[in-house]
Amino acid sequence: MILIIVKIHFWGAAQVVTGSNFLMEIGDKKILFDCGMFQGSRQLNRLNFKPFPYKPEEIDLLILSHAHIDHSGRIPSLIKAGFKGKIYSTQATFDLCSIMLPDSGHIQEMETEWDNRKRIRAGKSLRKPLYTVEEANDSLKYFSPVLYNQKIALDDNLSIRFQDAGHILGSSIVELWIQEEGKNLKIVFSGDLGRKNKPIIRDPAIIEEADYLILDSTYGHKFHPSLDNEAAKLIPIMIETRKRGGNVVIPSFAIQRAQDIIYELNKYYDQIIAVRDKSYLDIPVYVDSPLAISATEIFIRNPDCFDQNTLALIKEGYNPLDFHNLHFSRTTKESKELNTSPESKVIISANGMCTAGRIKHHLKHNLWRKESSIVFVGYQAEGTLGRRIKEGAKEVKIFGEEIRVNAQIHALEGFSAHADQAEIMQWLRNFKKRPKKIFLVHGEQEALATLSDLIQQELNMDTIVPQIGDHFLLKGTDEIIPIEEVEEKIQKEKQLFEEEAEQLRELMILVLEQVEQKTKEELSFEEISELRNKIMELRKESLELSLLLMTNKSRSNPGEEQ
Numbered sequence: 073m074i075l076i077i078v079k080i081h082f083w084g085a086a087q088v089v090t091g092s093n094f095l096m097e098i099g100d101k102k103i104l105f106d107c108g109m110f111q112g113s114r115q116l117n118r119l120n121f122k123p124f125p126y127k128p129e130e131i132d133l134l135i136l137s138h139a140h141i142d143h144s145g146r147i148p149s150l151i152k153a154g155f156k157g158k159i160y161s162t163q164a165t166f167d168l169c170s171i172m173l174p175d176s177g178h179i180q181e182m183e184t185e186w187d188n189r190k191r192i193r194a195g196k197s198l199r200k201p202l203y204t205v206e207e208a209n210d211s212l213k214y215f216s217p218v219l220y221n222q223k224i225a226l227d228d229n230l231s232i233r234f235q236d237a238g239h240i241l242g243s244s245i246v247e248l249w250i251q252e253e254g255k256n257l258k259i260v261f262s263g264d265l266g267r268k269n270k271p272i273i274r275d276p277a278i279i280e281e282a283d284y285l286i287l288d289s290t291y292g293h294k295f296h297p298s299l300d301n302e303a304a305k306l307i308p309i310m311i312e313t314r315k316r317g318g319n320v321v322i323p324s325f326a327i328q329r330a331q332d333i334i335y336e337l338n339k340y341y342d343q344i345i346a347v348r349d350k351s352y353l354d355i356p357v358y359v360d361s362p363l364a365i366s367a368t369e370i371f372i373r374n375p376d377c378f379d380q381n382t383l384a385l386i387k388e389g390y391n392p393l394d395f396h397n398l399h400f401s402r403t404t405k406e407s408k409e410l411n412t413s414p415e416s417k418v419i420i421s422a423n424g425m426c427t428a429g430r431i432k433h434h435l436k437h438n439l440w441r442k443e444s445s446i447v448f449v450g451y452q453a454e455g456t457l458g459r460r461i462k463e464g465a466k467e468v469k470i471f472g473e474e475i476r477v478n479a480q481i482h483a484l485e486g487f488s489a490h491a492d493q494a495e496i497m498q499w500l501r502n503f504k505k506r507p508k509k510i511f512l513v514h515g516e517q518e519a520l521a522t523l524s525d526l527i528q529q530e531l532n533m534d535t536i537v538p539q540i541g542d543h544f545l546l547k548g549t550d551e552i553i554p555i556e557e558v559e560e561k562i563q564k565e566k567q568l569f570e571e572e573a574e575q576l577r578e579l580m581i582l583v584l585e586q587v588e589q590k591t592k593e594e595l596s597f598e599e600i601s602e603l604r605n606k607i608m609e610l611r612k613e614s615l616e617l618s619l620l621l622m623t624n625k626s627r628s629n630p631g632e633e634q
């Protein structure tokens with residue numbers, strides 16, 4: 073007998089990459105997964121202004137996979153429309169949303185203002201922005217951040233766990249368990265599936281079990297070059313450009329990509345990687361994007377998301393998101409000075425596809441100079457200024473001015489944040505309990521069709537490519553799990569518990585050594601207060617853990633107390 077039935081509706085990111093938004097009805101509970109903005113063509117953009125196809129006030133909670141706007145960008149609209157539930161995400165996703173959603177609100181306000189000026193001249197009625205900076209800020213109070221790997225009970229029957237997706241800081245694969253009268257159903261959302269060996273963050277977590285899987289297919293038809301040598305290629309470009317007397321301009325996404333580049337350059341500037349020609353060491357590198365600068369600060373505040381390599385650097389005393397010739401230009405004045413000073417430099421600026429932001433000024437000042445270099449490190453969508461330059465346009469229009477393209481154009485393709493076809497297939501091979509169905513989302517036609525065929529043929533797993541508006545019934549399993557399997561799971565969990573405790577022991581030893589060192593330094597009153605506060609928080613958490621450990625002991629051995 074089947075007891076659990078879940079109805080799932082695909083309201084976005086179905087046969088398109090953007091607008092991630094899936095609704096699940098489990099009994100009388102309604103759970104939303106992601107609430108992203110549609111991005112790209114005018115037709116897609118218009119979808120953002122349509123009312124939600126469900127009643128936001130009836131949604132109990134929202135689970136957010138990561139901070140990218142095509143997954144989070146309609147959250148302020150959802151709240152304006154009546155949503156009052158909790159938003160679950162990782163702490164880093166919340167931190168990134170706290171800069172990205174207001175930034176998105178700012179863009180909405182600016183675009184509406186621009187549009188309304190035209191509408192006034194045309195005698196049309198004025199429009200309101202999708203949401204404002206204030207409304208975006210207001211939506212942040214609904215967040216309820218959690219840690220990676222913690223299993224969180226939402227009620228008696230439902231629990232969730234966020235695991236690393238290896239895509240951007242805080243990005244998650246989400247596992248959802250539904251239990252009723254001993255029956256189980258597990259749904260896994262891959263979110264945006266990332267890649268192994270990305271700088272700073274951990275690899276995508278291996279998931280071994282799912283009844284149903286909702287899978288990112290963005291690059292289901294493509295293969296990325298390896299990431300290892302991308303920064304190594306950048307160093308000779310910098311040296312050559314300086315010899316010519318020009319600048320290296322890098323258009324970059326503000327979140328993750330800019331930090332990836334800083335992290336890679338750090339190894340060369342702080343000489344973790346030895347290069348014979350050290351002449352690049354005095355070339356200054358400027359990060360010229362307020363959003364990228366704020367994001368870098370958020371990265372530094374979330375070291376629990378870092379991979380082993382990054383943590384090892386920190387333990388050795390390196391800050392991997394800084395180096396001796398790195399500069400951050402926050403103000404417009406500082407940004408403008410980059411184009412008036414004659415010295416050769418590297419400018420990392422946003423946005424990544426050159427459609428808006430400070431990067432356009434840097435392109436205007438450098439594209440016409442044969443001495444300069446433009447280095448693309450990310451995807452350039454069709455119709456963008458970045459795509460035209462990358463594809464070899466001889467002349468482009470920037471701020472209404474015709475600019476000759478004389479600079480050298482380079483593209484380093486290995487920095488992608490999405491798993492490619494081979495990486496998706498490799499990740500799927502880890503499933504021991506194979507999903508009954510895999511829903512392929514976040515992709516365009518070609519990617520979806522190619523990946524769907526491949527999964528069916530090579531892995532013999534069943535796939536569905538839903539359209540926007542489609543819904544399906546997911547049925548719970550009534551198989552009885554053999555006792556050996558349950559015991560095996562408990563053993564595995566115990567092993568993880570031991571490993572985590574060991575990591576904690578090592579970390580505490582390191583921290584206490586650092587505390588001893590710190591007390592020998594001269595410290596301000598504020599610095600001491602901040603450090604004391606942190607220690608008090610840690611002590612409270614440790615006491616709670618200690619009590620929990622004692623409680624479990626008496627519970628499992630009730631006889632011992634007598």
Ligand SMILES: [Zn+2]
Nearest residue numbers: 138140239264
């Ligand atoms: Zn993403």
